[in-house]
Amino acid sequence: MTALPAFFAPYQDAINRALERVVPGEPASTNGGAPAVIDAMRYTLLAPSKRVRAVLVMLAADICGNDNRALPAACAVEAVHAASLMLDDLPSMDDAPLRRGRPSAHRQFGEAIAILAAFGLLNNAFGHLSREYDAVLATRLVTLLADAVGLDGLVAGQAEDVLATESMLSFETLERIHRRKTGVLFSASATAGALTAGGSERDIAVLTAYAKNLGLAFQVVDDLLDVTGSSEETGKVTRQDARKTTFVSFSGVEGARALAEELCRTACAALEPFGRRGAHLRELADFVASRRL
Amino acid sequence: MPPSPDPRVDELREQLKALGYLDARVDRFVLGGGAKRGRGAALAAAASARLGALAGVLLGPAAAIGLRARVPGLVASGTDAIVLAAYLAIFFGLATMLVSGAAILVGAAIARRSAASPGFPRRARQVAAAAGLLVGLACLVYLSLWWHTATGAGSGSLAWTIAIVLIAVTISLLLGHGVLVTVLAFLARSGLARSLEPGLPLSSWRTTAPLAALSFAGAVALLVAAPGTRLEPAPATLTVVPTNQRVVVVGIDGIDVPTLDRLRRAGRLPQLDRLLAQGVGSLASDPDRDPARVWTTLATGQPPERHGVRSLEARRVPGLEGRLQPGASGWSAITAATDLLRLTRPTIASGETRLIPAFWEVAARAGLRTAVVHWWATWPAPDDSGIVISDRALLRLERGGPQDGEIAPASLYQALQAGWSDRRTRAASEGAAAIAAALPGDLSAAMRRSAELDATLIDLAADPLLGTPDLLVLYLPGLDIAQHALFESQSAGALSPSAAADRLAALEQYYVFLDQSLARFVDAGDRPARRSLGAGGPGEGGRSVILVTQPGRVEHAGAGMVALSGAVAATAQVSASATAVAPTILHALGVPVARDLASGPVLELFTGVFVDAHPLREVASFGARRSYARTGSGAPLDREMIERMRSLGYLR
Numbered sequence: 001m002t003a004l005p006a007f008f009a010p011y012q013d014a015i016n017r018a019l020e021r022v023v024p025g026e027p028a029s030t031n032g033g034a035p036a037v038i039d040a041m042r043y044t045l046l047a048p049s050k051r052v053r054a055v056l057v058m059l060a061a062d063i064c065g066n067d068n069r070a071l072p073a074a075c076a077v078e079a080v081h082a083a084s085l086m087l088d089d090l091p092s093m094d095d096a097p098l099r100r101g102r103p104s105a106h107r108q109f110g111e112a113i114a115i116l117a118a119f120g121l122l123n124n125a126f127g128h129l130s131r132e133y134d135a136v137l138a139t140r141l142v143t144l145l146a147d148a149v150g151l152d153g154l155v156a157g158q159a160e161d162v163l164a165t166e167s168m169l170s171f172e173t174l175e176r177i178h179r180r181k182t183g184v185l186f187s188a189s190a191t192a193g194a195l196t197a198g199g200s201e202r203d204i205a206v207l208t209a210y211a212k213n214l215g216l217a218f219q220v221v222d223d224l225l226d227v228t229g230s231s232e233e234t235g236k237v238t239r240q241d242a243r244k245t246t247f248v249s250f251s252g253v254e255g256a257r258a259l260a261e262e263l264c265r266t267a268c269a270a271l272e273p274f275g276r277r278g279a280h281l282r283e284l285a286d287f288v289a290s291r292r293l
Numbered sequence: 294m295p296p297s298p299d300p301r302v303d304e305l306r307e308q309l310k311a312l313g314y315l316d317a318r319v320d321r322f323v324l325g326g327g328a329k330r331g332r333g334a335a336l337a338a339a340a341s342a343r344l345g346a347l348a349g350v351l352l353g354p355a356a357a358i359g360l361r362a363r364v365p366g367l368v369a370s371g372t373d374a375i376v377l378a379a380y381l382a383i384f385f386g387l388a389t390m391l392v393s394g395a396a397i398l399v400g401a402a403i404a405r406r407s408a409a410s411p412g413f414p415r416r417a418r419q420v421a422a423a424a425g426l427l428v429g430l431a432c433l434v435y436l437s438l439w440w441h442t443a444t445g446a447g448s449g450s451l452a453w454t455i456a457i458v459l460i461a462v463t464i465s466l467l468l469g470h471g472v473l474v475t476v477l478a479f480l481a482r483s484g485l486a487r488s489l490e491p492g493l494p495l496s497s498w499r500t501t502a503p504l505a506a507l508s509f510a511g512a513v514a515l516l517v518a519a520p521g522t523r524l525e526p527a528p529a530t531l532t533v534v535p536t537n538q539r540v541v542v543v544g545i546d547g548i549d550v551p552t553l554d555r556l557r558r559a560g561r562l563p564q565l566d567r568l569l570a571q572g573v574g575s576l577a578s579d580p581d582r583d584p585a586r587v588w589t590t591l592a593t594g595q596p597p598e599r600h601g602v603r604s605l606e607a608r609r610v611p612g613l614e615g616r617l618q619p620g621a622s623g624w625s626a627i628t629a630a631t632d633l634l635r636l637t638r639p640t641i642a643s644g645e646t647r648l649i650p651a652f653w654e655v656a657a658r659a660g661l662r663t664a665v666v667h668w669w670a671t672w673p674a675p676d677d678s679g680i681v682i683s684d685r686a687l688l689r690l691e692r693g694g695p696q697d698g699e700i701a702p703a704s705l706y707q708a709l710q711a712g713w714s715d716r717r718t719r720a721a722s723e724g725a726a727a728i729a730a731a732l733p734g735d736l737s738a739a740m741r742r743s744a745e746l747d748a749t750l751i752d753l754a755a756d757p758l759l760g761t762p763d764l765l766v767l768y769l770p771g772l773d774i775a776q777h778a779l780f781e782s783q784s785a786g787a788l789s790p791s792a793a794a795d796r797l798a799a800l801e802q803y804y805v806f807l808d809q810s811l812a813r814f815v816d817a818g819d820r821p822a823r824r825s826l827g828a829g830g831p832g833e834g835g836r837s838v839i840l841v842t843q844p845g846r847v848e849h850a851g852a853g854m855v856a857l858s859g860a861v862a863a864t865a866q867v868s869a870s871a872t873a874v875a876p877t878i879l880h881a882l883g884v885p886v887a888r889d890l891a892s893g894p895v896l897e898l899f900t901g902v903f904v905d906a907h908p909l910r911e912v913a914s915f916g917a918r919r920s921y922a923r924t925g926s927g928a929p930l931d932r933e934m935i936e937r938m939r940s941l942g943y944l945r
Binding site: 171172175212213216247250251255258259262263266 | 308309314315
């Protein structure tokens, strides 16, 4: 098991504390089944997690010179990600029994509550951004995340993934699915962090290149872990993708590992304009390349 | 990246690159500035600017190397090369920006016309690829032709040519790829992102490698097929066969042959009469009578197209020490415009623009001792061509201070400066004594200055510090200057007969002054000289004097002369060309003559005995004149030279 970089812990603590406020335990008004939805939202959102995307938001802001305003955006990204996991695990989709080492949300709360909780998290994410930032920045961040979720993002990627489960995919199709399901949110995370810090267009371009390569590397490693990891290590059921086309299908285990490492090296190289300020992001890329969980 | 043992990984790597992962730095660089800004046009502008910057960085230094080869004298130092590369980088950057911008906008416009059709994704890729190929091809053709013209067909080594073509192919592919990427990005930014297929056309190794190979073959074919440029042959080894002659060459500017003949007949020019009594070649008037051009033709034996000094006036480019020598007639309008914009400024032609060695440089290379005084375009004085008191030496000696190539060897400068004051006093005295005609004050002063100048130069040429050179070359401008002041300046407008007569009398006095001043060379020519020029020389040596006058003057047409006097001179009257002067002088010294000179020596000027004893020997070529590094810029004296030339009527 590869340990997270040491600098992750303070970021994770801050993010976890802030996430508590995104979905408070005591709703402002309770009626009918709302407490169940809130519980389901909190169950998935606050489950033990590496918070890679949220930390990426914070690091992108930090590298652009100011991470003081990045926490709400990090929470919104994490909420969107949690929502996507809940939907991804549904019986009509991947039908995953485990998530983050626990029964998946639909197994715990039922399918209907899980779906509602996922929508609740999405709306909370956008609402959180609108409340926490000024109108101009909030608009940009909401648009950014909406695009990441939408028809060139998570929704499109998941739809194509669901429809393509039984067929052998082309490499380009596989890349497109993963880009939309994973890469787009990685890129949005980096861009969101830069936007909250007032980063320049150049900063955003550099961070986008970094996140794009990192996102794909993350997915390639995910595919590898599905083949080589155990449920105890990954917190989810492995060999789940045996019937699916993955990067491992194209290049074999060692080839996929080599490509993941190369993608991470490219991500690190993209950070050259930031010089030594990119140290944490490079550590993050190293971690992704070598992660075992 | 070393190739992976699993071929699938290599293939995936290429596919990932095509999809924008891994090493897509060029794409990021090209699109980075416009990635989030405005719509398509803004992106096209930003990307074009970045492509321009890329092209500037890549092509500027390469073009500077090429231009240095094409325009000798323009780059005189490492700083020059850097400044020139910067200028060219800006030029090529702007040109590439415009070409790329046009290709991007036109390509995108063509592709958008089919936006509604089902075949749009394919069409968009085709158009983007075509735009990229077009820009890449234009760049490759230009770079190949540049290499061809910079080096001459086949003159570059094979290894260098292959390396340069490979670099050209890489640069071209890079720029073409940038345009291709930007066209697609433009379309994506125009709301067509979802209609585009993922990935880039022509970006995997399977297409790039054959394209690069094809480009390489095309560039090589272009190099082979393009019309060749004339090559400068390597300089031959020069072996002197001693003639036992020390040669004095006196160039007198401004001689009017009818006036000279009239004064000779009147017995007023005994020295010149003796110099002109033997072999005389009449030089046809040059239709272009620019003095720097003609005197350099006389010195090199090559026409201006070969020797490179095309006019008295050259141009300096700010930041460059070297000089640009505009040649074609169309340049005058361009240089007028660039002068106005302060991109260039006028300067005087110099040795830096001369491509061909002068006869004294050839003689020095052959091992003879040479000294040249004040000939046109001799500054900066090279340190390996004997004694050179350049056409800027007098200014430097007058002003003092550290010299900047005015005199070679450098050690001579201090010695000459030590006696400079006395020399000027003597010359002033001679000048004042020379002109006694009744002239208006300003004319009288101009005449005295001219005489003083010639007296100074003659004094310098006779200075023992110059030793006893095998070849002494002296150029005298005073008569030309005096004549201009008397008859061609503004004050010479409508002259009364008496005023005209006074001026003519003054001019005649100047001829007489010159005649007397030359006595020291003519007299010495009659005496036997030391046995000279190494072993094997038969008999006693002597001194030959070769008088050269300019064929035509700034204001008037007129024949020039080359006259040989001394023991080896025949009595002959022949016609010759200006390009025959240099080989004639070299032949008198026993130096072989280059076959690629525009003319051979005028053998009729030599006695039959000399010609029999010294048959014409030839070598293939003297080669090109090598450039010399300087430490200074020459700029401090430029303005003064220009003003002096202007006051003398050379510059308008």
